[in-house]
Amino acid sequence: MKCNSCNEEMKMNYQLKIHRASLFASVSLKNGTEEKQIKAAVCPKCGKIEFYTES
Numbered sequence: 001m002k003c004n005s006c007n008e009e010m011k012m013n014y015q016l017k018i019h020r021a022s023l024f025a026s027v028s029l030k031n032g033t034e035e036k037q038i039k040a041a042v043c044p045k046c047g048k049i050e051f052y053t054e055s
Helices: none
Strands: 011-015 028-032 034-037 039-042 049-052
Touching: none
Parallel strands: none
Antiparallel strands: 011 039, 028 034, 039 049
């Protein structure tokens, strides 16, 4: 995946981590019965972050 801001190759498969949350907190996207884990791609050059899910 290329960064939309600077066209650098983004680093994939980062996971969101929530600090100081209640026990077993997690973040996901849900649509009806379908639920997907949120992942992030980070640009090493400009720092832009893109969120995505696996299809």
